[in-house]
Amino acid sequence: MSTLFRIAVLGCVSLIIGVGVNQFIHQGIRIPILLLALPRTENTVDLKSISVHEAYGLLLNNGPCFIDIRPKIEFEIDHIPGALSIPFNQHYGQANLLETGKKDEIVVVYGFEPSNQEAELLAEQLTEQGFNQTRILQDGFAGWIENGYPLETGKDTER
Amino acid sequence: MKWQNFLYYGLRFGFGILLIFSSWHKIRSPFEFAEAIENYRILGEGLSRWVAVWVPYLEILTGFLLILGIWIDAAVLINALFMLVFLILVGQAYFRNLDIQCGCYAFDEDSRIRLTKLLENLFLLCSGMGLIRLTFHKEIKVTR
Secondary structure (H helix, E strand, O other): OOHHHHHHHHHHHHHHHHHHHHOOOOOOOOHHHHHOOOOOOOOOOOOEEEOHHHHHHHHHOOOOEEEEOOOHHHHHHOEOOOOEEOOHHHHOOOOOOOOHHHHHOOEEEEOOOOOOHHHHHHHHHHHHOOOOOEEEEOOHHHHHHHOOOOOEOOOOOOO | OHHHHHHHHHHHHHHHHHHHHHHHHHHHOHHHHHHHHHOOOOOOHHHHHHHHHHHHHHHHHHHHHHHHOOOHHHHHHHHHHHHHHHHHHHHHHHHOOOOOEOOOOOOOHHHEOOHHHHHHHHHHHHHHHHHHHHHHHHHHHHHO
């Protein structure tokens, strides 16, 4: 067997093992996240956004369901009061991101930066799963902090 | 010669252990490794994730092949290729003054890119080339 063929075999085998193992290990890079690197067709989902001021107004009136897509460790430092932690890296591509009882509620998805692409992807997925009132927090968590709106620390309650 | 044999096995086992050791933290924290790759500002976020999924397993596989002596020709070439790629990555980061973690053996402050890291990679590349020479020299002798 030629050396080049062996190198090619090793390359392919390690890629297959790598992709496979990452589907099962904690904090592994799952296939849906890997596929984000590939060119994708424009999504037809029409996403709506919400300003931090509007979101704060809603929070005062019984509140929408806030979804924080940042890593858990960042979420535990501070987050919007009552928010649920659904880290993008762990949950994107999963079925049943939220309990179906929340389908009629307003769901506000946020990452740290304004116009966060990962927040958009997760919001798209929620909309596809039937959460039709899904919104993206326009200025992200950064905008929320800038405006001095209240924060909460610690873990979230179970979804 | 005896010293050549000693050097050959020393390099093989040395690189084998090094590759297995360096792949371990990358396998355990693939997202951190992807971020470390992205910090070199050569690959985008998406491609970095593919590399983070692929490279640690190629490293560990190569490491085991070097130790076990299976497909040794391919293993020493992949090993040297790794060292070359690492040197290029570290070198360009050093000369672009990127204050980033190397991501080679751990994701901590101590692994930041300095001149010593560049020299370390240069030394590893030279050793890897030496291992190729010793391996193919040995194979030619056996074939004859």
